[in-house]
Amino acid sequence: MSVPRDVWGRQPRPYALLGWPVGHSLSPAMHNAAFREQGLQAIYVALAVPPEALGEAVRGLASLGFGGANVTIPHKEAVLDYLDEVTPEARLIGAVNTIVCRHGRLVGHNTDGQGFLRHLYAEGIDPAGQNAVILGAGGAARAIAAALAAAGVQTLVVAGRTPERAEAVAGLARRAASAAGTEVEATAVPLPSREAELCLADAHLVVNCTPVGMAPATEESPLPDGLGGLRPGTVVYDTVYRPAETRLLREARARALVTVGGLGMLVHQGALAWELWFGRPGPVQVMWAAAEAALRGED
């Protein structure tokens, strides 16, 4: 860990989550458990930063000696304006979820898409050569579309209720593939629509990137007409992790499809942030157990 001892002595070095609001975040529990387990002199705090104070808060990270930060809703896009450097991947996605503070410089990264991908691989799922459908066209969709395109999916369909946003995500996926040296046939379709149904019937992987189904509206589904059109073996991934099993996943499980919940994406994006902050892998199992316990504590 790169803590200058002369400055910090035995004080723990601070890391932060910047969001608005941040009260329900699992990140403090997840990171502090990992700091403890690895014996790091560090502490992670959730800071509620109103949008009008974002610039001051971000610049304050450097002057207050923070080692790094995560960024969450609604600041992931706006934060780009206040950083010294942004990685090409985060620039392409247009969002930063992790900041590394080093020698007074703030560098922005995006670990959401790679976190999603690592979780997929950890589940034994390799999307290369497959047909993927993403539901939704917001920040999570952008990060995941870029990651899937770079990982070599054959087709990527972005199904969204706002056609221009879905088309923009498909365009982003094409640029991500080109930057990674892969090829993808990326298109956008309206959700819901007959075109979306046809694409879903042909999909190997369906990823919900809308908030539909999230607590408290747990009886909602981004595919309210059911999953009858999906073929056997389809992987259904829900980025929503409150509840752990959403209606979408429950219905997928009932049809014996492969189901994956979104908590692993949160854990792996956090473990990747660790790698950036400390230059070594984050302890995934410890982080996972702490995040799960924090989630259970909400029940």
Ligand SMILES: NC(=O)c1ccc[n+]([C@@H]2O[C@H](COP(=O)([O-])OP(=O)(O)OC[C@H]3O[C@@H](n4cnc5c(N)ncnc54)[C@H](OP(=O)(O)O)[C@@H]3O)[C@@H](O)[C@H]2O)c1
């Ligand atoms: N597991 C993780 O680590 C992780 C990380 C990030 C996000 N997430 C999950 O992903 C969700 C989306 O996050 P985000 O940052 O992408 O949010 P966002 O930027 O607000 O995007 C939400 C997307 O969902 C669409 N949408 C919202 N309500 C809809 C509805 N009723 N029917 C159809 N589409 C709807 C929106 O449509 P429009 O384009 O028309 O606005 C938009 O495209 C979050 O709620 C969270 O559960 C999980």
